[in-house]
Amino acid sequence: MSSLFYLNKYLVKYKWRLIFGSIFILISNIFAVQQPEIVRDAINKINQQLINRDPSLIEGIVWIALSFAGFYMLLSVLKGLFLFFTRQTIIIMSRFIEYDLKNEIYNHYQRLTFNFYKKNSTGDLMNRISEDVSKVRMYLGPGIMYTFNLITLFGLVLYKMISKNPELTLYVLIPLPIMSILIYFVSRVLNRKNERVQFQQSFLSTFVQESFSGIRIIKSHVKEKDVESRFAQEAEKYKANSMSLAKTNAFFMPTILLLIGISTILTIYIGGTQAKNGVIDPGEIAEFVIYVNMLTWPFASVGWVTSIVQGASASQTRINEFLNEVPDINLNEGVDATLKFDSKITFKDVSLTYDNSGVTALQNVNFTLHKGEIIGVIGRTGSGKSSLAYLFMRMLDPTSGTIMIDDQNLAEVNLDSWRNLLGYVPQEHFLFSDSIKNNIIFGAKSDQITEEQLIQVAINSGIHDSIMNFPDQYQTLLGERGINLSGGQKQRLSIARALIKKPDILIFDDCLSAVDNETEEFILQAIRNDLKEKTAIIISHRISSLKYADKIMVLDEGQVVEVGDHTTLMALDGLYAETYHRQEVTQDNTPDQ
Ligand SMILES: Nc1ncnc2c1ncn2[C@@H]1O[C@H](COP(=O)(O)OP(=O)(O)OP(=O)(O)O)[C@@H](O)[C@H]1O
Ligand SMILES: [Mg+2]
Incomplete structure (x- = not known):
């Protein structure tokens, strides 16, 4: 968990979004908890009309129903509006932090040295800046939002329920903690299986990517069949992992629905008994059923959020490990930068x-x-x-x-x-997937390279004639989707890149x-x-x-x-x-x- 403290500096940076987002959640929930009371009042009013056998019965009921429905809808709209504001503040905050964190990591990558790159695989480095940051963002966005939502909604609903009927409250809340614990464990299993699927997936894509890059070698060694069967094997593993994940998922939703059902039945049964004894009126049963349903999802999210936080914490630990990596070459950034070489x-x-x-x-x-x-x-x-x-x-x-x-x-x-x-x-040498011109001027110290300078350097490197033979000349694209240069052309282009700097x-x-x-x-x-x-x-x-x-x-x-x-x-x-x-x-x- 403590690894996530690293992100506090960003939460402070975006504190206003966080504060406003939290206020919006509270307001949205205040509107939400009014709704069950409207339902209760509507039921009780209509019930009374029916008992009183009022002559204007039908018309009265319609008007009562319509006015309550209108009020209910108004509250829904307000609730939704503030939910929208919440997402606009907290989720957007998480996106901003994601952006900042990616930049921080990328800048750090640029400072690290030769030895670091020898020690770490490209796939691993890519993962930190993409997968790991995504997981951390899940904590900053949905993680924080759902936690705060649960706290405020639970507080408000509990207050309403207890102030009305403490006994019924006790009974109907029993299944909810059980559900949270269950979801926590199931989420862990789900996460583990999900990770296995992801791992296999990235293995498959690396495998495919390598077989594309090495296609000439594969073909020249007549290894197509071997590669195919290796791929089929790995794809089979991927399928098995995915199926196992799907099974657990299939078990998950019905279990939650079952627990909600038990809670609802308890409310109706105990509420019904109390109503029969005249302790409460029928509207209150409906009110409690709605409260229980309102709490279900926030409670269900406890397990989910816990696993998000765990995942984020593991990811942030990896990110921190890397951010704490000190370049083993001292860059001496503070030292006078006007170095001259005299003798x-x-x-x-x-x-x-x-x-x-x-x-x-x-x-x-x-x-x-x-x-x-x-x-x-x-x-x-x-x-x-x-x-x-x-x-x-x-x-x-x-x-x-x-x-x-x-x-x-x-x-x-x-x-x-x-x-x-x-x-x-x-x-x-390494050439970027860019034009020949950009590949050469990459080496330049300033952006102001004239066409003449570029051509002069290319001539001196013995590559100008070859470049002029390409259809797009200096604009010819190199790299995966561009053309391939011969070994000697690549060397000369590298020389041009070094010369243009006038070192x-x-x-x-x-x-x-x-x-x-x-x-x-x-x-x-x-x-x-x-x-x-x-x-x-x-x-x-x-x-x-x-x-x-x-x-x-x-x-x-x-x-x-x-x-x-x-x-x-x-x-x-x-x-x-x-x-x-x-x-x-x-x-x-x-x-x-
Ligand atoms: N990054 C590295 N990590 C570990 N050992 C290395 C590394 N780079 C080179 N070596 C080892 O250091 C020795 C010298 O390698 P170096 O690349 O300097 O040779 P070279 O003279 O440039 O060879 P070539 O003519 O083939 O380019 C070799 O034994 C090599 O295995
Ligand atoms: Mg060498």
């Missing part, structure tokens, strides 16, 4: 061990990147090249050692301003691997010309990508094993020279590269 970046004894895999990706790495210098990094797969880029971007902090920007520790500078200096092309430092993580040698040469030249004073780290498997590097570092199993320019490294006759000879041979044999 050099130094890695001092930097090591990195990944928590989850225990892999030591980098070990005692030392190097200095001077302003205007290009460093090439080469090494086998898994040697720690991408890890080096993550550290540089400060996606991760080193396990030990320090990275210095001029004379400031990277861990202490304002992170946004540091990343603003960098143009990073990751090894695994001070470029980091290329193996982003020329899917382009041919000629295009690679063109891009490297263009970058060199366009970005005269450019500082860069170019990571690659291919020696050809490093030909403009002032200095090349060779990584092996997380350690820098060789450093120097091409000639020095060749003279060392180590790993670099070996790689060079191997690649030279491969290239000679593949003339179309």
